[in-house]
Amino acid sequence: MQSGTLPETGASTLASAEATPAAGVADPAIWPEYDYPVTVPAQDAAMIAGLLSRMTLEEKIGQLVQADLCCVTPEDVRRYNLGSILVGGNSGPDGNDLAPAPDWLAAADAFYAESVDTSDGGVGVPIIWGTDAVHGHSNIIGATIFPHNIGLGAARDVGLIERIGAATAREIRVTGQEWTFAPTVAVPQDFRWGRSYEGYSSNPELVASYVGAMVRGLQGPPNNQDLLSGPYVIASTKHFLADGGTDGGVDQGDSSISEVDLRDIHGLPYGPAIAEGVATVMVSFSSWQGVKMTGNRSLVTDVLKDRFDFGGFVVSDWNAHGQVAGCTNESCPQALMAGIDMYMAPDTWRDIYDDLLERARGGEIPMERIDEAVTRILEVKARLGLFEAGAPSTRPLAGDYDLLGAAEHRAIAREAVRKSLVLLRNDGPLPLASGSRLLVAGDGADDIARQSGGWTLSWQGTGIDNSHFPGATSIWSALDAAMEEGGGTAELSPDGSFTTRPDAAVVVFGERPYAEFQGDRATLALDAELTGPYETMRNLQSQGIPVIALMITGRPLYVNPALNTADAFVVAWLPGSEGGGVADVLVGDAEGAPRYDFSGKLPAAWPLTPDMEDGALFDYGYGLTYSSPARTWQELPLSDTASASDSRVWFADGLPAAAWSLHVTDPSVPTSQIRITTVPATALDGRVSVTAVNHVVQEGARRFDIASGDAAMSLSTFNPIDITREANADILLLFTLKVDEAPESAAIAMGAASGEMVENAVELPATGQFVRYGLPLRCLRDKGLDMTSVQAPFVLETEGGGDVSLAEVRLGMDAERVLPCS
Ligand code: BGC
Numbered sequence: 001m002q003s004g005t006l007p008e009t010g011a012s013t014l015a016s017a018e019a020t021p022a023a024g025v026a027d028p029a030i031w032p033e034y035d036y037p038v039t040v041p042a043q044d045a046a047m048i049a050g051l052l053s054r055m056t057l058e059e060k061i062g063q064l065v066q067a068d069l070c071c072v073t074p075e076d077v078r079r080y081n082l083g084s085i086l087v088g089g090n091s092g093p094d095g096n097d098l099a100p101a102p103d104w105l106a107a108a109d110a111f112y113a114e115s116v117d118t119s120d121g122g123v124g125v126p127i128i129w130g131t132d133a134v135h136g137h138s139n140i141i142g143a144t145i146f147p148h149n150i151g152l153g154a155a156r157d158v159g160l161i162e163r164i165g166a167a168t169a170r171e172i173r174v175t176g177q178e179w180t181f182a183p184t185v186a187v188p189q190d191f192r193w194g195r196s197y198e199g200y201s202s203n204p205e206l207v208a209s210y211v212g213a214m215v216r217g218l219q220g221p222p223n224n225q226d227l228l229s230g231p232y233v234i235a236s237t238k239h240f241l242a243d244g245g246t247d248g249g250v251d252q253g254d255s256s257i258s259e260v261d262l263r264d265i266h267g268l269p270y271g272p273a274i275a276e277g278v279a280t281v282m283v284s285f286s287s288w289q290g291v292k293m294t295g296n297r298s299l300v301t302d303v304l305k306d307r308f309d310f311g312g313f314v315v316s317d318w319n320a321h322g323q324v325a326g327c328t329n330e331s332c333p334q335a336l337m338a339g340i341d342m343y344m345a346p347d348t349w350r351d352i353y354d355d356l357l358e359r360a361r362g363g364e365i366p367m368e369r370i371d372e373a374v375t376r377i378l379e380v381k382a383r384l385g386l387f388e389a390g391a392p393s394t395r396p397l398a399g400d401y402d403l404l405g406a407a408e409h410r411a412i413a414r415e416a417v418r419k420s421l422v423l424l425r426n427d428g429p430l431p432l433a434s435g436s437r438l439l440v441a442g443d444g445a446d447d448i449a450r451q452s453g454g455w456t457l458s459w460q461g462t463g464i465d466n467s468h469f470p471g472a473t474s475i476w477s478a479l480d481a482a483m484e485e486g487g488g489t490a491e492l493s494p495d496g497s498f499t500t501r502p503d504a505a506v507v508v509f510g511e512r513p514y515a516e517f518q519g520d521r522a523t524l525a526l527d528a529e530l531t532g533p534y535e536t537m538r539n540l541q542s543q544g545i546p547v548i549a550l551m552i553t554g555r556p557l558y559v560n561p562a563l564n565t566a567d568a569f570v571v572a573w574l575p576g577s578e579g580g581g582v583a584d585v586l587v588g589d590a591e592g593a594p595r596y597d598f599s600g601k602l603p604a605a606w607p608l609t610p611d612m613e614d615g616a617l618f619d620y621g622y623g624l625t626y627s628s629p630a631r632t633w634q635e636l637p638l639s640d641t642a643s644a645s646d647s648r649v650w651f652a653d654g655l656p657a658a659a660w661s662l663h664v665t666d667p668s669v670p671t672s673q674i675r676i677t678t679v680p681a682t683a684l685d686g687r688v689s690v691t692a693v694n695h696v697v698q699e700g701a702r703r704f705d706i707a708s709g710d711a712a713m714s715l716s717t718f719n720p721i722d723i724t725r726e727a728n729a730d731i732l733l734l735f736t737l738k739v740d741e742a743p744e745s746a747a748i749a750m751g752a753a754s755g756e757m758v759e760n761a762v763e764l765p766a767t768g769q770f771v772r773y774g775l776p777l778r779c780l781r782d783k784g785l786d787m788t789s790v791q792a793p794f795v796l797e798t799e800g801g802g803d804v805s806l807a808e809v810r811l812g813m814d815a816e817r818v819l820p821c822s
């Protein structure tokens, strides 16, 4: 491997600089030098030069643009000569992200056919299709779902990583795609970050040791050519750079770290990626020292392309160009000039295309930059063997649907699950004797979507159930099968109740699926609404039944109450489709001798408290085994997690979140506004009475009995919020409301810090039931509200009296009833 030599850090190089370097501008001289191992064969170079000389400016610009399946047709691909398409988390063939595998291959053929159509006189460069196969071919029903990267980090097995990469590449090839947006080589430093599970570890060395293996598994050996004639796809290391280093763990945020830390922590994994000839690099949404990476020429061009010698092409992230200073989603020549070769412009590709074309024609963008970007893209396509490969369905492995979830791939995934489990406590109940009686409890026991996490079939990993995972095994069914094999029995009982007293109980609990910024949290506490199974553990324990807590999670979290209560505690991370790996280790033979020992070690420190200031409960690398004696348990201190609220929950259990307040106003008389702090209360000269009513918990909702006239119930915050990303990602404003008497008319309004207000009329019929309504944020954005500074994101306006009860207001996707934009 061409391991670069690290120059002396800090003092000598940085301090010798004449002036203080400008914030966000890198000094390439302090970065290691690598050698990209891929050589472009002479005949490819000649072919590409020939193509370039024949391509029109329009054709060249088309190659620089990538559109999402949501928003592009095969005809568009022909007409605009687009270089690539992608399938975002919520997209799929014909608008169906849950489409069966053959539809994906058919779509690949359709796009390919139009891309090589030369009837309009063009050169017809074949298209490449990128997908987030980030833990297996995870957009496809029936594919093997491997543990998310954090679990692989726990497994500490480089060889396994390469086999996972190879199996994933084979499954991708079945449905005709050529490119995966993986591996994520983030080195998360703050696990409040919602994408922490996409990183292998907080330890740069561990991440670096895996990256090359994953790239090799996906692409084959470093200078591999003609990938499509073998079982390979091209990889993309992402997100360059320091996606896992943002201050406070804020997704798409800013990393204010020094350049030396940027290099030594977040830059480290790029060395082995380049040594393995990774074909593409995806640039991060985030910033370094206030400068968005997508516009940072010093890092993308001077460090990555020049110093690191990266010879593939650079792709930006989902409309990330729109966040660069001076840019919009529709226009951003700055990204190209910074070194981006391909724009991920999912729904904005037409605008980006038109804009680049116009600026190129006007001479604003130099032809050399365009030619360089196009050449890089064509070189990668040539390396794939794309020009000779023919239609996707005619290539090796295509249409071989038995390979999706093939037994040998599932066996690798199961091995990965086995190796990723981390044992934090065992006072004796493990391994379970398979000749005994087991109770399996907890809300996560029989839920494959839950054990798979985000980026599984849908973007957030939500909206799916076990029926979407043919051939997969839930933790419950794996435990059941293992017990039966040993002559014992297992009973599934989510709430822990039982008829026959069990010898032991496994309680499966933990996080629910999320992706990207939807997973950002204010603290490291497990969300309060997910701690219900603690009570189940306590109940079982108080009856003298040994309890094994099994946690599904994308990150280490404060769970001291569970650690204290349970007799054994196992972290399963996000294991994916093969629950069998869990049973392999937890369940021993009939007498309870282990079949497999634990070998997983923590990929990051485990917190002692919800805020990280108090250090680790368990250090990086911790993990018990059956053969090492368990330590005596010392009761852990408990922290108050009441304040540990999710920043996207503004009103829960009838109460506003911290820094939020609930008001009642008559919209035509602003001075009528009163803040509701205690109930019962009256407002608007007695026209409105506010009381507490039950919902889920006692007094879990607020009832507004409005005798007559106009009224507005609103939630506002002292610190205006920026919900631009959420609006762009089609997230809903969710509110759980019971209508006992319908108002004559109603609207949901939203107010900006500037005082500006927009409203969306809604129908709220009286049902007498709590209903979780969802209004797409974009309805309000499209009416012109400034989403960067929202003060009152929820205002319920009613006319003519009514009787409504409000339980919860938050952001999310899981509405029971989605309301239309008016
Ligand atoms: C994510 C990337 C992903 C891309 C395509 C972005 O929002 O940040 O990791 O590859 O979408 O789905």
Ligand code: BGC
Residues within 6 Å of the ligand: 087, 088, 089, 090, 091, 318, 459, 516, 728, 729, 730
């Ligand atoms: C994700 C896409 C997803 C989209 C939803 C993006 O940020 O990366 O994969 O489909 O949001 O709008």
